[in-house]
Amino acid sequence: MTIAQKLSRRGFLAGAAVATGGLSIGFHIPTAEAAVGDTPEINAWVVVKPDDTVVIRVARVEMGQGTLTGLAQLVAEELDADWSKVTTEYPTPGQNVARKRIWGDFQTAGSRGIRGSEDYVRKGGAAARLMLMQAAANQWKVPVGEVTTSKGVITHKASGRSLRYGKVALAAGKLEAPKDVKIKDPKDWTIAGKPLPRLDTKMKLDGSQIYSIDFKMPGMLNAAIKETPVPGGKVKSFDAAKAEKMRGVKKVLVIDGNAVVVVADTWYRAKTALDAVNIVWDEGANASVSTASIKAMLTEGLDAKQAFVGNKKGDVETAIAGATKKVEAVYRYPYQHHMTMEPMNATAQWTPEKCLVWTSTQNAEAALATAVPASGLPIEKCDVIRMNLGGGFGRRSSSHDYVRQTVLVAKEMPGTPVKLIWSREQDVTHGTYHPTTMCKLTGALDDKGNVVGLHMRISGQSILAGLRPEALVEGRDPGTFQGLNAQGPEGQFGYEIPNLLVDHAMRNPPFRPGFWRGVNNNQNSIYLECFIDEMAHAAGQDPLEFRRKMMKNYPKHLAVLNTVAEKSGWGKPTAPGVFRGISQHMGYGSYVAAVAEVSVSDKGALKIHRIVAATDCGHVVNPQQVAAQIEGSFAYGLSALLYGEMTVKNGRMEQENFDTYEVMKMADMPPVESYPVPSGGFWGGVGEPTIFVAAPAVLNAIFAATGKRLRDVPLKNFDLRKA
Amino acid sequence: MARLNINGKIHNIDVEPDTPLLWAIREQIGLTGTKYGCGVAACGACTVHVDGVPTRSCSLPVSSFTEKQKIVTIEGLSKTVTHPIQKAWLELDVPQCGYCQSGQIMAAAALLVKHPEPTDAQINEEMTNICRCGTYNRIRAGVKLAAKNAKGAKSNNKAQRA
Ligand code: FES
Ligand code: FES
Numbered sequence: 001m002t003i004a005q006k007l008s009r010r011g012f013l014a015g016a017a018v019a020t021g022g023l024s025i026g027f028h029i030p031t032a033e034a035a036v037g038d039t040p041e042i043n044a045w046v047v048v049k050p051d052d053t054v055v056i057r058v059a060r061v062e063m064g065q066g067t068l069t070g071l072a073q074l075v076a077e078e079l080d081a082d083w084s085k086v087t088t089e090y091p092t093p094g095q096n097v098a099r100k101r102i103w104g105d106f107q108t109a110g111s112r113g114i115r116g117s118e119d120y121v122r123k124g125g126a127a128a129r130l131m132l133m134q135a136a137a138n139q140w141k142v143p144v145g146e147v148t149t150s151k152g153v154i155t156h157k158a159s160g161r162s163l164r165y166g167k168v169a170l171a172a173g174k175l176e177a178p179k180d181v182k183i184k185d186p187k188d189w190t191i192a193g194k195p196l197p198r199l200d201t202k203m204k205l206d207g208s209q210i211y212s213i214d215f216k217m218p219g220m221l222n223a224a225i226k227e228t229p230v231p232g233g234k235v236k237s238f239d240a241a242k243a244e245k246m247r248g249v250k251k252v253l254v255i256d257g258n259a260v261v262v263v264a265d266t267w268y269r270a271k272t273a274l275d276a277v278n279i280v281w282d283e284g285a286n287a288s289v290s291t292a293s294i295k296a297m298l299t300e301g302l303d304a305k306q307a308f309v310g311n312k313k314g315d316v317e318t319a320i321a322g323a324t325k326k327v328e329a330v331y332r333y334p335y336q337h338h339m340t341m342e343p344m345n346a347t348a349q350w351t352p353e354k355c356l357v358w359t360s361t362q363n364a365e366a367a368l369a370t371a372v373p374a375s376g377l378p379i380e381k382c383d384v385i386r387m388n389l390g391g392g393f394g395r396r397s398s399s400h401d402y403v404r405q406t407v408l409v410a411k412e413m414p415g416t417p418v419k420l421i422w423s424r425e426q427d428v429t430h431g432t433y434h435p436t437t438m439c440k441l442t443g444a445l446d447d448k449g450n451v452v453g454l455h456m457r458i459s460g461q462s463i464l465a466g467l468r469p470e471a472l473v474e475g476r477d478p479g480t481f482q483g484l485n486a487q488g489p490e491g492q493f494g495y496e497i498p499n500l501l502v503d504h505a506m507r508n509p510p511f512r513p514g515f516w517r518g519v520n521n522n523q524n525s526i527y528l529e530c531f532i533d534e535m536a537h538a539a540g541q542d543p544l545e546f547r548r549k550m551m552k553n554y555p556k557h558l559a560v561l562n563t564v565a566e567k568s569g570w571g572k573p574t575a576p577g578v579f580r581g582i583s584q585h586m587g588y589g590s591y592v593a594a595v596a597e598v599s600v601s602d603k604g605a606l607k608i609h610r611i612v613a614a615t616d617c618g619h620v621v622n623p624q625q626v627a628a629q630i631e632g633s634f635a636y637g638l639s640a641l642l643y644g645e646m647t648v649k650n651g652r653m654e655q656e657n658f659d660t661y662e663v664m665k666m667a668d669m670p671p672v673e674s675y676p677v678p679s680g681g682f683w684g685g686v687g688e689p690t691i692f693v694a695a696p697a698v699l700n701a702i703f704a705a706t707g708k709r710l711r712d713v714p715l716k717n718f719d720l721r722k723a
Numbered sequence: 724m725a726r727l728n729i730n731g732k733i734h735n736i737d738v739e740p741d742t743p744l745l746w747a748i749r750e751q752i753g754l755t756g757t758k759y760g761c762g763v764a765a766c767g768a769c770t771v772h773v774d775g776v777p778t779r780s781c782s783l784p785v786s787s788f789t790e791k792q793k794i795v796t797i798e799g800l801s802k803t804v805t806h807p808i809q810k811a812w813l814e815l816d817v818p819q820c821g822y823c824q825s826g827q828i829m830a831a832a833a834l835l836v837k838h839p840e841p842t843d844a845q846i847n848e849e850m851t852n853i854c855r856c857g858t859y860n861r862i863r864a865g866v867k868l869a870a871k872n873a874k875g876a877k878s879n880n881k882a883q884r885a
Contacts (some may be wrong), residue, residue, distance in 0.1 A: 042873070047850060063820055064818075064819030064820030065819065066819070079864055145859070197813075197816050200821075201812070201813055201816050201817075201818055202804060202813060203821075204818040204821030204824050205804050205806045205812050205813060205818070205824065205828065206756065206797060206798060206800070206801075206809065207754065207756015207757070207796065207797035207825050208756065208797045208798075210755070210822055211758075213755075213758075213759065214749075214752075214755035216755075222750075247739065266746065266750040266751075267746070268742055268743070268746035269739075272739075339855055340822075340855060341758070341760050341766070341768060341820065341822040341823050341853070341855050341856075342760075342820075343759070343760075385766050388820075388821075389820060390758070390820050390821075390822030390823075391820045391855050391856060393820060393855070421759075421760065423760045424759075424760070424762055424763075498762075543808070590762070610771070625816075628858070628861070629815070631857055631858075631859075631860050632819060632856050632857035632858065633857070634857065635854070635855075635856075635857025635858075635859060636855070636857055639857075656763060657761050657763050658761045658765035658853060659761070659763050659765070663853055664857075664859075665850075665851055665852075665853060665859075666846065666850045666851065666852075666859045666862065666863065667847035667851075668850075669857070669859035669860060669863075671860065672860060
């Protein structure tokens with residue numbers, strides 16, 4: 001029995017893994033051992049090589065958000081490693097299956113990279129350190145209590161002896177894992193909590209980092225694909241006579257009945273030949289869907305009788321009926337595309353004995369679960385090797401359609417590795433889109449301008465209904481209410497309102513939804529935070545003070561709000577023509593707030609002068625990476641606010657590429673002052689949360705500047721000149 | 724057939740004349756640092772230098788190049804990751820996923836030649852590559868840091884020569 005298995009029996013590692021839940025694979029789980037590298041490990045998380053290199057295994061994936069470095073910092077901290085010797089590697093999902101999910105969940109989504117695994121990875125690092133100490137103590141024949149560690153060196157002070165980790169790693173790996181593992185108090189951290197440089201920057205500066213799209217194998221062929229433009233459509237017929245004669249073309253085939261694939265020696269030849277294939281589509285039932293028909297479907301839901309309840313308190317109907325002042329508004333949020341810079345792609349090699357996939361994925365276990373049925377082989381004959389991601393943002397966790405397709409193609413060419421790359425056009429028209437919803441808000445104010453009632457009726461698409469209907473709870477999608485729930489560690493409604501109803505009329509258009517950085521918090525925060533602003537103005541009160549009155553019982557929400565108010569100089573004069581807007585929200589376990597300063601020219605041109613943002617994520621593992629995530633969140637969120645919308649005509653997405661789906665560029669990017677204000681005692685996410693407050697802060701500032709209340713995005717569709 | 728001068732080496736490439744330079748670089752030459760993002764000159768991921776001018780390689784066929792034109796890719800920008808832009812990027816940890824960064828670095832390196840001390844307006848005008856991770860503010864800071872360092876190095880050189 002290996003140490004890893006002992007550790008897993010001991011329970012804390014495996015226990016943590018089980019607790020995180022996730023993918024369940026209903027297959028026979030082989031017990032055969034499969035080590036990741038060649039050097040024996042100390043435990044599942046740590047390998048120390050004879051030259052003292054420390055290899056830290058990372059189960060979550062790096063997609064730009066800095067998780068690789070952050071998790072390595074946490075393990076290295078507990079290990080007392082020499083940070084200059086630290087490298088990382090990814091175990092495969094096949095190895096995780098073989099070792100009873102010793103590495104826990106691979107899913108890298110929901111801003112969970114750090115917070116979802118900090119406990120067991122730190123224990124893994126601490127356990128490895130104790131084993132290294134024990135091995136040295138055994139060698140010196142001294143009690144383990146007399147040895148200490150620092151920066152990869154074990155010291156026995158009394159005898160003046162010391163050993164580097166690499167010298168005892170082999171012996172340590174043979175020891176029984178310790179029973180009691182204590183982890184450090186974050187206040188004692190010297191590696192974690194520090195703004196260390198990322199481990200993976202240098203290879204991103206000279207083109208040497210290999211992304212999935214760059215992967216090469218001897219004899220590899222390349223494939224291009226065109227899938228039905230209308231969801232639910234099929235290939236009716238196709239004429240490949242011309243394409244088959246083109247240079248380099250090896251095969252033209254249909255997969256899943258809904259896509260034509262050309263395989264050629266190079267991808268550009270495959271794509272060129274695919275463009276020469278004449279395809280006739282059977283468009284199916286959705287060919288008449290349009291943005292207008294979707295909007296009509298959602299509008300109907302705003303007043304529908306039946307709705308799923310997300311948050312309910314008191315009697316909202318009576319409160320509204322008895323209001324001194326009633327405020328009402330309807331908001332909308334359109335489809336968005338992820339637009340990862342690297343289009344979807346994968347490489348697969350299939351033989352009757354083995355199916356291997358190389359791809360960029362946010363969840364290699366889900367990629368494996370997709371590859372297995374496509375391959376027709378049992379799970380122990382399949383595996384997924386993780387490649388670097390050119391962006392994820394939820395697209396590479398929502399669906400592994402590209403993995404399925406690649407395996408299906410590779411299966412048609414046994415033994416030959418095939419790389420399937422989606423053209424940008426295929427990518428944009430076959431996304432897992434940020435769902436579209438609308439929201440009708442009705443607020444009741446009393447004679448003092450206090451909010452005595454609020455009804456939020458959301459109407460629109462459920463992500464779970466589209467991607468994982470089995471996860472719906474009696475038809476209800478709990479995720480729809482992100483940030484609006486009464487309580488919970490993930491996200492909590494931050495205002496005291498005596499009569500409250502948040503409900504959802506589920507209306508599902510045929511376009512596949514997905515998890516899109518920030519997910520349902522994105523539109524929920526616009527709905528709530530802009531409407532709070534509307535009510536403040538209706539009550540004739542300052543939007544900050546109006547919020548504060550309702551936040552006494554939500555000290556953490558209030559603290560970040562106060563931070564941005566103070567840092568932005570809320571209430572103090574701005575430069576001429578510059579106006580402020582404020583918002584706060586809680587999601588993925590973190591509290592966030594922002595103030596935006598904007599001006600709108602006479603011609604209606606918007607300029608965002610400054611963003612002041614605060615985040616309380618409990619603990620900060622790498623402050624400079626938290627700052628990078630806050631900036632990145634604003635770029636992503638403001639891009640959606642300014643430009644983002646996928647429109648539908650004749651059952652098809654109209655935008656196909658970056659020339660028609662515009663995104664934010666350098667000139668639009670405002671300076672972002674970020675204030676991480678970790679209050680300790682909990683672990684919140686960082687990759688997404690600040691995105692929630694980007695759009696509402698700017699929209700509220702636009703109202704302050706122009707008197708125009710914009711209840712729809714993107715702003716490019718609207719005239720921003722003064723009302 | 725095309726004859727291309729890439730990173731100081733002449734390559735004979737057996738490829739259809741309408742093949743975009745990007746795909747010849749990636750698939751025939753085998754240099755994958757230059758990225759595909761859109762194929763329609765809209766994102767800048769494929770930026771290379773052609774005689775020092777930042778050029779979106781996805782949208783120009785190999786037939787439009789002669790071997791006299793010096794094409795430089797990210798792999799050829801410096802031998803040991805020591806171009807002032809690369810050094811500044813390392814110092815500020817600019818990349819997130821990194822996929823756009825080859826193009827960003829090539830665009831930024833060309834910008835510094837054109838405007839050795841770029842203003843914010845010049846940075847906005849020249850740096851039009853897309854980054855979906857949102858590294859724009861660090862890119863801006865990186866360009867300024869590189870400009871500052873390059874200026875320092877120049878005045879040092881002058882001082883030494885004097
Ligand atoms: S790939 Fe050339 S500009 Fe986008
Ligand atoms: S760093 Fe990821 S797209 Fe720019």
